Amino acid sequence: MKPGAGTRKPYIGQTRSLVLAVDIGTTFSGVSYAILEPGEVPKIHGVTRFPGQEHVAGNSKIPSIIYYDQHGNMKAAGAEADGASVLAQAEDEGWSKIELFKLRLRPKTMTLKMNGMRLSPLPPGKSAVDVFGDFLSYLFRCTQSFIVDTHANGHALWRAVEHDMQFVLSHPNGWEGAQQTKMRRAAIIGGLIPDTDEGKSRIRFVTEGEASLHACVLNGLAADVLSNPSGHGFLILDAGGGTLDISSYAIRGTSPLVIEEVAPPDCVFAGSVFVSRRARAFFAEKLQSSKYGSPDSLDHIAKRFDETTKRLFRDSKELQFVPFGSPLDKDLTAGIRGGQLRLTGGEVAALFEPSIQAAVASIRSQIQASSGQVKSVWLVGGFAASPWLFSQLQEQLNPLGVSVSRPDSQTSKAVADGAIGFYCDHHVSARVSKFMYGVEFLRTFDPNDEEHLSRKHRLFELPSGPKLLPDAFDCILARSVRVKESTVFSRKYCTEVTNLSTLSVFEVEIWCYRGGDVVPKWILRNADHFSTLCYVRADLSPLASSAQPKQGTGGKQYWTIVFTIEIHFGLTEFKARIKWIDHDVSIV
Template sequence: MYPPNPQPYRGTGSKLVLALDVGTTFSAISYTVLENGRVPEVRGVTRFPHQELVNGSFKIPSIIYYDSNGKVAAIGAECLSENIIEQARSKGWFKCIWFKLHIKSPQASHSLPPLPPNKRPVYVFADYLGFLVKKAENFIRESYPEGVALIRHYTREYVVSHPNGWAGVEQQMLREACVQASLVGNMHSNRLHFVTEGESSLHFCLATIPRLADAAAGDSILVVDAGGGTVDFSGYIQNPGSTGFAEAWIPECRYAGSVFVTRKAEEHFTAKLRDSEFAEEVPAITKVFDQTTKIGFATPTQPQYIRFSNRSRDTDEVHDIKSGQLKLSGSVVAEFFQDSLSTITDTIIRYIVEVARHGRRLSVILLVGGYSQSPYMTSKIKALFNKNTDVLQPNQNANKAVADGSLIFFLEHMVVSRISRFALGTECVRDFVAKDSEHQRHSSLVQISPTGKKEITGMFDTIIDKGVQVKESTEFRRPYWLERTNIAELATIEAEIMAYDGPWPTPSFLADAPDKFRRLCTVVADTTVVRDSSGTGIVLILKNCQIKGFRYLDGHDIFFIACLDSNGDFCLFTLGDFEGDTELSRG
């Protein structure tokens, strides 16, 4: 596969770029080779051990067995073999599934399978990332011309995709996992890149659906990336005459993937067979449902049959079991999909209403991801929305949309403008205004400044508001001043960058919504080397930061310089007038 606008790579060194798509139930790997003067091609890792256990699929099961010592005993497709399953049963191994969702746990109504004892999500993720990279290296070594030299000598870069809504905190955990897995050497490596699954899917669709950009010109498109655990919703617009896309709303992530359909089915089987002799067969019945019935289900008018044994004596007509086969009405199976479908359709309707408020229409819905292969799910989406909107699916393997799309994102960056996910700013102190009712209400926060003024503490100053359309090169600056009784107290200055993720408007005081504010990072500057008001020369020290920058000018004014990166996350940059690099490493 080639990007939509293939161009020869122009660079001084050759590179191998791996895209790692870790899914809730299945994962995928893609790669591209960058060599000067050659057009890069997106390729998939299409062979791995025990592939026959997933019917030859290119996707690798996201499963790990840990032994009693917390060591990996089996991982990937081998976990599906009867030999491994029997060993796990006899040796008491811990089966770890859905571990991705522990990075950012869903709402309490979705209880997750537990992680192994004393295992943080980061360490499980690291084990799996290390496994994926080894399998990719083996595949490339065996399949690519001069693959051994490529693995040994080409500079390595990684693109790790993640659900919409994962931001600084979650990316920090992913960075830690990548360091733990020895993908990169430190938390600030510039060889590690992140992209949302929604944006990856957009790039994939642009490369695989003919004339998609023309169909969307002037209107809005919505990418619905329906996976095993999450469903990502990403809306974009393309202004006439522009080749790039802009986000049309804040991307969303819903825990409404296909695993929750299976969970509803399991709950039904458990209740239905509780008082029967087949109660212990629920895991086997659920497994068959997940692997066959759910995938092929198309209409509620036809009954479904789940074969869990070949024994004719396995019969219980009271519970609709005959010769090892459980019969379900189509309407019952449709109910398993209902919660998931309601979440998906409700979100699409909200998006249609939102873009209509801005004088646009939704022209295209793009369905990608493994769950989008469900005939029933796609038929319901098309029945509801196909009258006024084109509902399209890629003509290539949508299961690998995120992995392949991540590399196209790396090569082309088709999204040029994004919307800030939340209000960003910092805690500040203001002069106390006696006539201000809000100041009066928070009078307990009043203090006397070193210069004798009444001031009020605990206020939040917004640098970027939520919902602002921002290009990657956009800068936001806010001046602040400090007063101290001793100049030595200004030798080091710290400032916390905070995010507010609550209802509009943003409160003026942190105490009014303490659970809605969270710290993104702390910026620390050693200001002992500030020379004069020209602002030349400052040493920057960073701690606990993800994306950081700090500039000190004119004695007291501190200018935070910010933008949104390719994930829509807050970036602080430093610009000129001091010694050292002009841009700090990202986290």
């Protein structure tokens, strides 16, 4: 099996173009790109030089950090924000440091346990989307400088593509339509695209799990799996700073390569930053009676734990040390000697344990949902470099007949490269629906049904006469359904209106149900497992001329309007639309 680039087709566009993949991670971010030349096979490049880390050759990641002044103006970002001069200026001038801002975009249904820590407050006059947009703008400017400086005739190249470049934004598996809308808005705020329909169409989305899959294909890392399409599935675990993104696939063909999702993807807040947060809380308790228990000291010790102990930890039976100070730093009662905080291996292992258990639980669910197809796990992402995470997953999954492997190169930049691979190669031909999707309909009242009687106060009568109950749920797309990209799920509905002018603002609410595989009878509007996915709006006023009036009860005039709701789920971005027939012509 060749790496993905070996099977990539030449670009079929008529003019030169550029596609940028921007991976804003919880803790680190990166950008990859491909220059699209007509008739040529696209090559993937990474932005490997950012301001503030010119001394680090080939580094493709920068910290997801921004400093703002007291007026909400961005003053520094990325690697520059970690520099000594910026830190000093920030303290002198009262700048606020914003990190982990990606977590603010999470769906409300995804709870966040921060071990007593709080996300830093947003700067004055800024929303989470504004901050995301500012960081997108910073990465975009860095990318422009890199391309202009790196490529021959870079200025001419940028001028040729700057008004029509394409973007791929990656996001956790658990992000949905609402989060994609926020990210698209942030791209407008950041100046990547204009606020027009044409501009918005230049943004595409890919889950971090699927981008990681494409990265594994690109690098030939999963060649043993890909060259043996025996029906065995494999799982990509993208272990990042904030989330663990888990996606399961199986090979359905090799010429060309065809991959299908075999279980609903999962996403849990259990990334490396939560190990750090648990460590900070643990140090606060351990050092509360020590002079090293001040907030500043704890922040410094936690930072050093991140940079050293957390990355290197591999044995729960050995003593561990957090080097944070000088040889003169000493407090034997707190376990500090020679500027190092001593910890037992068991204490450090306990900081990792919730994340490891969350990963194992999710993988077990994937194996079950895939009917046992998953036989191997590929561990990628920045957190994948942890020897302890890797060894514990191996130890706990091997008894299930599941092997765990990790690429030995560039796991941390898998998402950005894989997002370009997704754009160019598009290997995944079918996905599995994560939740259940449907709409509200009116259910005929049954006086013999206790549930109906309990809702009797909600009864109302249609102009044509029937007495109906609102809030009934009609499923259009069930959970765990295998969906090809070309598949459309549709249901036909009708409504009765007494005033044709209401057709000009016709709107349907698409509901998402997260409560399992059994179709609920009713929409519980305030329940956590129900949420509005989107609204589909249409101007149906053209139907007014052809609609036939009817006489209802009491001689009241009404019109019946027939329409279809269509759901397109096979792409990485959910789409829904209203379809109707006017004079025998189908209109969407």
